[in-house]
Amino acid sequence: MKRLWKKELWRLVGLTALGGVLGWPFSAIGIGVAIALGLQLAYQLRQLSALHDWLANHPHEEPPAASGLWGELFDRLYRYQKGQRITQRRLRDTLSRIQESSEAMRDSVVMLDRHGDMEWWNSAAERMLGLKPAHDRGQHITNLLRDPSFVDYFQAREYREPLTLTSPIDEQMILQFQITLYGDDERLVMARDITRLHRLEQMRRDFVANVSHELRTPLTVLSGYLETYSGMADQLPGRMSRGIEQMRGQTTRMQNLVNDLLLLSRLEIDQGGQDDAPLELASMMDNIRRDAEALSSGSQHFEVIIDEARRLVGSEKEIHSALSNLVFNAVRYAGEDRHIRLRWASHADGACLEVADDGEGIDPHHIPRLTERFYRVDKGRSTATGGTGLGLAIVKHVLLRHQAWLEIDSHPGAGATFRCVFPRERLASAESEAPAALTTSD
Incomplete structure (x- = not known):
């Protein structure tokens, strides 16, 4: 292209010189040069007109015949247009295939x-x-x-x-x-x-709720009789007394399982929000601490920390259930002579209820599945501790109903921290008498 520009420039110089030479004998060098430049301009305008006519009326046909710089320009434009048409055809074919596959x-x-x-x-x-x-x-x-x-x-x-x-x-x-x-x-x-899946899920919920409800009556009867017989243990043979105590333990475990299943069913079906109110978390956490101390029989140390002045707006019954499940899990799995901390603290996204322990910890590959129903990290140990396998599933559903989520940080030997994060929309303004920070421990 650079060579053609030089050639075109020399052609212009030569034509101008020729016009001057032809006008020199007549003492009209300027007229000769003007005529030469006019002819060059007329040629350029003619080629420009041919280019416009080709692009406007015949873009898909062969370009007009031309030599030199104009011939190169016509040729390049034609190749570019041809490449664009090929690209556009491929894009149309691709779009057509996408639409056909989407239609299918x-x-x-x-x-x-x-x-x-x-x-x-x-x-x-x-x-x-x-x-x-x-x-x-x-x-x-x-x-x-x-x-x-x-x-x-x-x-x-x-x-x-x-x-x-x-x-x-x-x-x-x-x-x-x-x-x-x-x-x-x-x-x-x-x-x-997902109509079919939704109906199947509804059938599952109804089935679990109905079966759990029907089991409550016979379990209550069994529990009542077993309690009566336990009170007569001194009148029964030793072997029978041990059997009755084992039956009482298993009946209690079944009752806990049924109660958790019924609670899960209610959390899934009920929309919630009817009993939302600003909660007194300090007293709730202290009550849960006392229950946890009784469960641990004094083998663990507990601490309650309140360093967030704003109150949580939610269902007291549901938040109590979620927090107690987290604390009782820590009691069961942290091990003896461990420290368990309950904390209401600020968070980047709002505020959080935190339950942390310095126990054995959890391998990170278990964490994504911890909130699944009946998922157990250690099946043998979980059965021995009396857990139902539904505690974290209940926590998950309670948090979902409060637009909150669960964060879990844990590694083997480094303890575990369960953090219930609540958005700012769930926080009420602090009361004037609320303390900026409160700490209680055993």
Whole structure:
């Protein structure tokens, strides 16, 4: 290209010189040069006109014939356009395959632009969400999905967890929404029909609740008779007394299991929030400390620390259940002659209830599964301590109902810290008489 520019420049110089030479015999060198420059300008304008006509009217045809710099320019533009057409065809083919594969999906797929307006969706979205191509294209997603939960979920831009809602066109259909950010702040909304899974889960909950409820009566009867017989132990043979004590222990364990199952069922079914109020955590934590001391029979040391003045807004019964489960777990698994600390403290996201011990600790690979029902780190030791395997599952559901979450820090030999983190929205302003810091211990 540089060589062609030099050639074009020398052509201009030569033509100008030729015009001057031809005008010299007539004493009109300037006129000759002007005529030469005019001819050069006319040539350039003609080529420019040919370029415009080609790009405007015949872009897919061969370029006009030209030599020199203009011929090179036409050739490069033609190759560039040809490459662009090939790229565009590949992109169209790729987009077509994506749309065809999305059409084959049973899940709804809706593509949104950076403003949240709907650009494209598959046929499943029309069936599940009631979208209509003739009317809804270009509409904002919240104009069609107006449920307040979805609007909050969409605007929060925190899409790590899916959202479960009923379909806007069929209340019997349960959908699970998941939003993904991509590109230039664009979003992909996917909705899956989980009606069958939802019904199965509801059947499971009902079954557990019904069976647990039905078990309470026979267990109460057994417990009553066994308690009566225990009071007559001095009148019974030794072997029978030992058997009755073992039956009492197992009956108590079954009652605890049934009570925990019923509590879990209630936490899953009940929406909660009816008994939320600012809580007196100091007295609650002190009561739990005394219960834990009785459970440990004085073999462990306890400390209660209050260094957050704001009060927690929540259900006293549920928060008491969650905190006592964490403390009693520490009593059972930390080991003898250990220190257990209960603390209400500030946190980067709000405030937290913390239960920490300096016991044996937990291997980190167990931590992600600790809140699963009946998951045990050490099955033999857990059975011996009398745990039901539902304590941390109850803690998890209580925290979910309070928009909170559980953080667990532990390593073998370094103790364990369970932290219930509550958002700022769950904190009430401190009372004037509330102390800035309070510490009690045994």
